[in-house]
Amino acid sequence: MSPKITTELLKQLRQVMKNPKYVQEPVQAYIVPSGDAHQSEYIAPCDCRRAFISGFDGSAGTAIVTEQHAAMWTDGRYFLQAAHQMDNNWTLMKMGLKDTPTQEDWLVSVLPEGSKVGVDPFIIPADQWKRMAKVLRSAGHDLVPVKENLIDTIWTDCPQRPCKPLIMLDLSYTGVSWRDKITALRSKMAERKVMWFVVTALDEVAWLFNLRGSDVEYNPVFFAYAVIGMNTIRLFIDGDRMMDPAVREHLQLDSTLEPEFKIQVMPYGSILSELQTVGAGLSPKEKVWLSDKASYALTEAIPKAYRYLTPYTPICIAKAVKNASETEGMRKAHIKDAVALCELFNWLEKEVPKGTVTEIIAADKAEEFRSQQKDFVELSFGTISSTGPNGAIIHYKPVPETNRTLSVNEIYLLDSGAQYKDGTTDVTRTMHFGTPSAYEKECFTYVLKGHIAVSAAIFPNGTKGHLLDSFARSALWDCGLDYLHGTGHGVGSFLNVHEGPCGISYKTFADEPLEAGMIVSDEPGYYEDGSFGIRIENVVLVIPAETKYNFKNRGSLTFEPLTLVPIQTKMIDVNLLTQKECNWVNDYHQKCREVVGAELERQGRHEALRWLIRETEPLVRVQ
């Protein structure tokens, strides 16, 4: 990996920072965040502006360029990668280290008095703008919106914004029509006394209209905004996608409809001016609902007194609770995914001893097996295929420079998943193809105990996921071990593999309470730097739990694993398990055998079926 040479680019950027064609007044600093205008986790090539200007293409990072300096803030996952990819023009700001200044503090320390700091108001979320503007203002500087993105002005071979065909999902997948979703949304709006709702997150637009796309990798979404009024629906979307007769029929664009369900299609780029028109026409008490993560540009389009901002939108919350059709789809997707992984692990067991399987080959093989399954669309995230010391790099992705060969002497960790038309999967298994050491088994078993502690937990209705996080760590903590990531995230239904508003983490974010129908991951781990990584991840569905008593009639919840892939018993030190934990593993494996076994049988995959049966033999605990 050689660094990108950025001397010329930075020179050009510094010129446009003073060019009256683009800026009203020269800006002394320009901020280049990671995101796109929708605060997406995965972004399209045309939005990879920070990677373009710096060379650093990790998933998280913010670049700031001043007349003298160019600095990059990123977190511990990317210190090494950023250092490799950036040339000497750049200073790496290691976030999370004690002596690393915040972006605001650094700006204050390097800028001449009364400076202007520019940023694209479409890219920066409103809450971040507010925080940053406050600090800069108190130090005598100004944060200013620069309408034209300055990176785009110098990015001569910038790729086009993708505009791929749409996928329509019928009721058998979604369970609820887009019309009913709009009606439900409007009733939430009425409850809060708001007249307009602005849909800015791409997965929220996709969910609301029962459409999917492929404009970005891994997330089946498309570039669009929507503005929902009590009597109007405006969809901002580009290209000839709306010419497709199937799409027109799905959205009933040519039908005679009640006016309140008539969708007005408008150009993607017209959202700001339309919203400004809405903003200008508001009467007193007419509020507009936006996510507090919406861009500064869109937020500012609505006068402050008329804004109603919440951390989670009603769509985000409705989307998280899967209905019966979605749950059924998720179940099916996970069975197919398990078939693919049984094939893969059976294949690996045979091939790894030959010394010919690298991390990349294994990842490709996993994709190949998945792609053989019905309704497979694409992967749901970049496969983490890592062996030995690479497994300890939590967000590792194999590239030719790091690609390691799987062997019978090292632990192999595979974290992977796919998008199927009926659901999204995300599963991690940690395997040994030789004989694991006692220490490796011990660590694996603590992680398994944590996984079970969450999966089998019973908790009252209304409990927030962060209250379950310590259950996943307790067995590790007892021995002085831990892992430095959260335990679980929300999972979409043929949508983003990471979604809000729930999760399981020690970080107390504003998570919404868990409720039946929500789907999250359960993925504790243990990582020994330079040696190995262990993680056991299932996607689990929140379901009602039967309990002996029922305090204040609140009702209780627990989890049902949707993922049905054997957990390698070879890695388990049975003597460290309680009888209850042992029973959990055996019951789980029994279910894998029955449900996935039947599907393997149906698909005529007899060798993989034999592998499954062998891998799901009950554990026996010696008393």
Added chain:
Amino acid sequence: MSPKITTELLKQLRQVMKNPKYVQEPVQAYIVPSGDAHQSEYIAPCDCRRAFISGFDGSAGTAIVTEQHAAMWTDGRYFLQAAHQMDNNWTLMKMGLKDTPTQEDWLVSVLPEGSKVGVDPFIIPADQWKRMAKVLRSAGHDLVPVKENLIDTIWTDCPQRPCKPLIMLDLSYTGVSWRDKITALRSKMAERKVMWFVVTALDEVAWLFNLRGSDVEYNPVFFAYAVIGMNTIRLFIDGDRMMDPAVREHLQLDSTLEPEFKIQVMPYGSILSELQTVGAGLSPKEKVWLSDKASYALTEAIPKAYRYLTPYTPICIAKAVKNASETEGMRKAHIKDAVALCELFNWLEKEVPKGTVTEIIAADKAEEFRSQQKDFVELSFGTISSTGPNGAIIHYKPVPETNRTLSVNEIYLLDSGAQYKDGTTDVTRTMHFGTPSAYEKECFTYVLKGHIAVSAAIFPNGTKGHLLDSFARSALWDCGLDYLHGTGHGVGSFLNVHEGPCGISYKTFADEPLEAGMIVSDEPGYYEDGSFGIRIENVVLVIPAETKYNFKNRGSLTFEPLTLVPIQTKMIDVNLLTQKECNWVNDYHQKCREVVGAELERQGRHEALRWLIRETEPLVRVQ
């Protein structure tokens, strides 16, 4: 309990709300909060203004009086009591119920356009002012500070502000001199680049100067403020307390001292004008550090640009970590406290069957036994002595109207504690003097399992207490049970029995990480409305834990119980305990027997010693 007749008082209050002698412009509403000028939990009689105006004397509640209405907001603990104590002039606003408006929303709904809402700026914390002012302003009203407290103007027989003698604590109790505490504080100030620190909480003033008082009940504090500069110390305190030669010597008021340790004593009432002088004389970059809970009046004395507000002050954080002398003192206090409780429970065992012991008699007897112990000062909070259904009222305090007789047929719950010169105690035990039912034992055992899960938990350095809360609930949750309060609070060292900045709660407040030397309570419970209450509470010390491994050299922590009072084994269903839990109980009882037994022996309390020995017989678990 008959309600207080408030017709005349309200009439008077409504007059002064319009009287130009007190208000620049008439106020259409006047807010009467619970607190005093220091945001104390326990307040002096002269600060019980809300009780005076309404009759309702619970510990939490806010009164708002408008020209037409008088309304009282309080929480579920006090719905019944408030309804009994207030007359028809008052509307009870039940906080926590879905349809109850917030104070701001209610004001907006009842006030005429462009109203003024008055409040005493010394009583309302700055953060609350900010929240309230914002809502009122956006509805076209104004929150205005009324300098003279309007209740005081009509409270003709208002008691004097207490001004009791001070208690000096020498190094054997505090471990650190007040001079060293000031030096440490100044180094924290230098770190944050602040020039002044304003001490507003009463326990912080007491801790800083190694002084105690008795101006309010239960909390050994005295009315004072302090303002610490890098070279000056100002103590604002009233009365002739500073004439006491011992106090003068303790504070070295008459010694020739380096100027930076010379304490200037000023009248309590001069804090505002002194602070305004400080505020007016600040040069750019000279910041003043205040708690964000400090009163609006004091916060406003410092121009906004110069304020440095934090949720926890450096004193609050330093105070929470007990040094070796304080820890030693806490241990001693808990042994004495255990002696008193062994005496009490032995006495109750003999007396309860006679049917002559009421909740009040039991509480008095507990105080009597405690007062026989060395360095006893007072109780640390109002004793919760409750039997049968009264035990299910979480903040119950026996009064003649509710006073119930203890019997061999009901569970008895005693939550009590004391202030000794060497430490503060807080312990809850739940006892049955007859034969508990299987269900009572089952519930008790779940609570015990939760208590042990927290007490025996091992967790990494840097863990916040709220991450341990679910451990206390897990056994209850498994059966569909729970309790509706937090699990633990910080405990002062001969100071407030409830103190920040740490605790164990499902409510995610901004708690500071636990560290060795901190002291918290561990008190899960279970409450069956109308039948019984169960709570098991120890005060526990955070100590380093030995673990098999040491991830990233972070080190681990666990708890050591300071409370050493037997947990009634009669209430335990041994078959519901794991072997590990059973061992914990036996080890704990062994320690009670050894440590408290030796003290009972030394004090010649042989009957109580025999009781202790019987109550600490090891549990035997049948496999």
